[in-house]
Every structure is written in structure tokens, then in C-alpha cells.
Amino acid sequence: MIDVAEAAGVSVASVSAVVNGNAVVSPELKARIERVIGDIGYKRNAIARSLKMGTTHTIGLTVPHITNPFFTDVVSVIQQAFDRAGYAVMLFCTDEDLHNQDEQIRLLLDRMVDGLIVARVGDGASFGKVIAGSGVPVVLIDRLCEGIEADAVVLDNQRAVFDAISYLIGLGHRRIGYISGSLDTSPIHDRRLGYDQALRAAGLPVSEDLVRTGDFREAGGYKAAMQLLSLADRPTAIFSANNPMVIGAMKAIRDLGLSCPKDVSVACFDDFPWADVFQPQLTTVAQPVRAIGERAAELLLDRLGANRNAPPRTITLQGRLIVRNSCAPRMG
Amino acid sequence: MIDVAEAAGVSVASVSAVVNGNAVVSPELKARIERVIGDIGYKRNAIARSLKMGTTHTIGLTVPHITNPFFTDVVSVIQQAFDRAGYAVMLFCTDEDLHNQDEQIRLLLDRMVDGLIVARVGDGASFGKVIAGSGVPVVLIDRLCEGIEADAVVLDNQRAVFDAISYLIGLGHRRIGYISGSLDTSPIHDRRLGYDQALRAAGLPVSEDLVRTGDFREAGGYKAAMQLLSLADRPTAIFSANNPMVIGAMKAIRDLGLSCPKDVSVACFDDFPWADVFQPQLTTVAQPVRAIGERAAELLLDRLGANRNAPPRTITLQGRLIVRNSCAPRMG
């Protein structure tokens, strides 16, 4: 900019004025400066601008695992939305690790991100401590956080799982295995509630034998399903609380020489593009991923704009049970 | 930092010295400053630091579509690698659009990213113009770029497809449909070469009837497969040049009331975690995604470190044909 100013024989203030178009500059001067800018190939330095302006036009996004198709889709939608709005997004994957998450969010805050979209892991305590007083608006997705006052967009997880389990019960299943993630994240907690609620509503017992806690990943799902299917009185249906774990479960079924849905019915949380292409076509609870990403982006952009200090808003969306052919009526 | 300096009764230089630990400070002073830092809760401002130092410890990453499982995996690996190295990554999806890509890379350069990892779209011309003279090291992944002098890690695409098509020919297939992406990206171009080469090696004719150009996406694959399967003398096998398009192809097969592999054998480029879980289990060409991401990260980190101006290096990796049960011997 200084180079431009010298070459054009004007002050940097004038160059800044034409670059940003916010102050009035005579047409001739403007033309001259623009020509010099073109000649020199001047590009405004966004870092210097950020320092002065106190805004980076960048947001931070952290999710547990980007390879989980649910998060892949949400990340994709969010990235698109902010791209359109002229923001860059810095992406981090916490790998379900609380310490990683704190570290990454600290990094993002140090870099003066304008806002944060977080699918947090763990409880709110340490998270709250990290963002406290940073003044950076946060919107939580997927997972609520008791201690935190922030916008959020979440799913009615309990209801969604209630519907799915009720569907299985309607097919005649009485022993329904449930593969959970660790219960300290709100959606997993609520999903479990939906499971219990559906069983109770049908007058069925809730047996802890039938509930296994995986680790959100394929390996955990495999192990959990193996345990469930090795029970003396094995479940006739299995519901997995997320997508990576259902893949593990399907592998377990395959490795045990069983067949879905003949020997065991399977359903899971989170839909995916190929769910209706291969056999069995998995019955899933679909989250409105597009809406989740777009609502989250809207909430944050809104707060970055006019509504800087609106009261915290929570948007709750509904899931949708998509029935395919991975669940069969119980035999006998 | 000024606040800390005042509260501790020292100069900012001393504070900077203890924060960065690069200059020698007496133990007492150091202790005093560290205490004040703790009390005040001072955090170093990374933006100001970047401005002064000329380095942001941030890299830019652009891919065509993050929902393509190949790119999902690569992004995941790259993100992890840079996270470990203390870098943040800014992610953009070009959506296969040349103009988006230019815009996004410009944005990244304005923000003074230290490096760029790009799975570029389109030819090298406009890309070269954008990064020219920026002095920012670039590593290309997946797709080469004739005009550009840069590190790259790519696959031996021709060889990989040659192997896959040869496998189909070995099963007795003579009419093998091929669903391509647009040929102006190097890997797609090379994959097509592999197809032609395999046919010729087997003394089979290359019929343009059997080659359809999709758009890299599911919809394009669907349309292409529909056309192929509507031919009077329809192919007995189909190979798709990427994953999203094979999903479209499988849907087309389903919608036409056909069955894979009974009526038509299917194979495709890019493996995915669920490929061996559902039926048919797709025969795929697996790219070493982890190696691709890690090599790319290594190349860039190396260049960001000591080897700032090493000559451009290109790493070529080999794909691996994973035979499953989506391809059957040709009937009759």
C-alpha cells in the first residue's frame, strides 16, 4: 500500500480510501490509484487489516471426526455457507478428545476468529473456561452444553430414537440390542433415553445386558455387536447410536456368519448417501444435515452482524425414520 | 502484553522474552512476569504476531468436494498431520468450479497462509497466475498441473485402472462401460488412458459408445449408467472413475430392475470403509489415502522448514485393486 501510494504520488490514506471505497475520492485520483494497483499487483494484506479492525472474517469449526458421514455433511454445508458470506473456516477434529478440543479452541481464539461452531466433546466445564470472556460468539451443533450460554442447533434425539425403537418393537422384536456412545455427550444421552422410553412404553424390560457402550468408532461398534450377539439369548435386533459404529456392527454380523435382516435386524442413527444402494438397505434415523448446517451458519452470521447480543437461541430439529429393508419382522 | 508489562513494572520486550523464551531473562523477573500473565489471563495475539513475523502457522487446503469419501479421508489425514505440527488448516471446497477455486486461493493468499495444499480443478493457467509470485509453497494432491512448478503427490492412475479393467477382461467381459469425469483433470485423463490401454492389450476395440462423461457427482453417474444400460448391446460390466458416480450407477442399476453382479458387474475407483460390509461388496481400486495425506503434509512441512527452495518433488503412489464380489464372470 505504501508502494502504491508512492508510485501514485498520493498518501496511503487515499489508497486505503479507494481500496475500501468508504471515503470520497475524486474520480481522477481514484482512476490513477486503481491503475497503479493493477500495475504493481497490489493485494491488501488481510492480516494487517485484521489486526487493525479486530475482525478476521474467519470462523473456527471443530467436530469430533470428519470421517463420520454426519459430520462430513454438516462441515460441507457450513463451509459452503460461510464461503458464500465471505468467511474462511478453520477446521479442527477433536478426535473425541477433551484435551485436543481445549487446545484447538485456544488456538482458534488466539487467532482472533470471529466466531466458533463447535460439536463439543465432554462436559461444558473446561470448554466454558476456555471461551469465557473471549467475547467470541459460539454456536453449538449436535451437542448441547449445560454450562454454556450459546446459540445451539440440535436434534430431538430422544424422540427420534423412540420412533426407531418403537418401529422395531412393532415388528415384533422384544430383545433389542443398543450400541451407545459414551453418555456424557447430550445427544447420546438423549438417544439412550429414547431407547428406554420406547421399551417402557411397550411394557418391555430395560436390560443393561442389551446395552453396550462403544467409542463412536467402527472398532467400538464391532466389539459391542460381538458381545451382544454372543449372549446366550441374543437380541433379534440391534440399534446403533451412530454411523461408524453400525459399520462395525455389520462387520460383526458378517464375521459371525449371520445375516441381516434374516438373523438380526439392524437400524441406526444417521443416514448416508449410499444407504439405499447396497443390501441390506439400512433403516436409519436421518438428521436434517443441510438444515443443521444452514441454521448454525445463520445463527452465527446473525450474531456477527446486527444481533451481536441477542439472547441465546436453541433450535431443535426433528429426525426422520427412513424405513428400508434391514429390519424384518421377528420370526416365530 | 502492554498491560502485563505495566502490571509487572517491566518493558514489553521482557514480557515478549519470557513468553517466547528466546532471550535470557533473570529467574526472578521471569517468575514475576509469569505470575502477572496468569493473573491477568494474558494470551498472545497470533494475528499481531503473524503480521510482525510474516508467518501465520496456517495452511490452506482446497478440494473439489469434501463429501467424496476419498477427499474426506485425505482432508482428515492432512488436518491431523498439521494439527500435530501446530498448524491450523483453512478448508475450502471448490465444488469443481474454476472460478471458486481462484477466488478461494486468492483469499488464502491474502491471509498470508504459509502454504497451500490443493486438489485443483481445471487447467493450470489461471491457477498459476494466482499463485505466481506469492512465494507461497504449494503441494498438489491427486491432480497434477502442467504449468505449475510445485511438489505433488499423485497416484499412478493409468496403471491402477489398467489393472482393474484387465481384471474385468479376465472375467470374460468384452463390453465394459466406463464412466469418466471431465478429462481436463490429470487423474481422470490418466484413468481413461488405463482403460484404453487395457482394452487394446486384450485386443478389444475401444468404443466411444461405452464411455460416458459424468460430472464427478452421483447425479452424473446415474445419468451415465442409465445411458450405458439402455444401449441395444449393453455392457456386461461398468467401471466408474470415482466413488460418488458409482453410487449413482448402482442406483441406476437398481432402478432398471437389474442386479449386480448377476446382470452387470461393477467396479470403481476409490475404496471406502463400508465397501466390504454391504452387498454387493464393491470391487474397488484403493488409493493409499493415509499415505497421500501424510506425504503431502511432509512435503509441505519440509518446505516450510529447512528446505524452503528444494527443487519440486513429485511422489507417485500405487493403487491397489481390491477384489470383492461385485464382479462376476460373464455369462455364456
Add this chain to the structure above:
DNA sequence: AAAGCTAATCTAAACGTTTCGGGATTGTCA
């Protein structure tokens, strides 16, 4: 005891912007 060294600390410029307040020039009106 003065000079010379070393070690610890500080002063101030610089990174590339934005923007406030003020000057210069020109035009308008009484």
C-alpha cells in the same frame, strides 16, 4: 580506582493496515 566486560533490561522502530482530525483548495453568498 578507572576501564572494560558481561549480563540483564529497556527503548523504539517496524510489520501493513484504518481512520481521525486537520489543511489546502475551491466555490458560494452576503
Add this chain to the structure above:
DNA sequence: TGACAATCCCGAAACGTTTAGATTAGCTTT
């Protein structure tokens, strides 16, 4: 013609760091 307003442009401070070079204090040396 003089006062005043409007218009356009500029100088310089500020954003929060880093760092080269200056300064100071405390020792050693002769």
C-alpha cells in the same frame, strides 16, 4: 471582497507484536 462552507486529500497515531540496538548495573581486571 471577505467570511464561510464544502470538498478532497494528507499526516500521523493506533492495532499488538518482535527485535536490533542502546542503556544500565555489576564485576573483573590491571
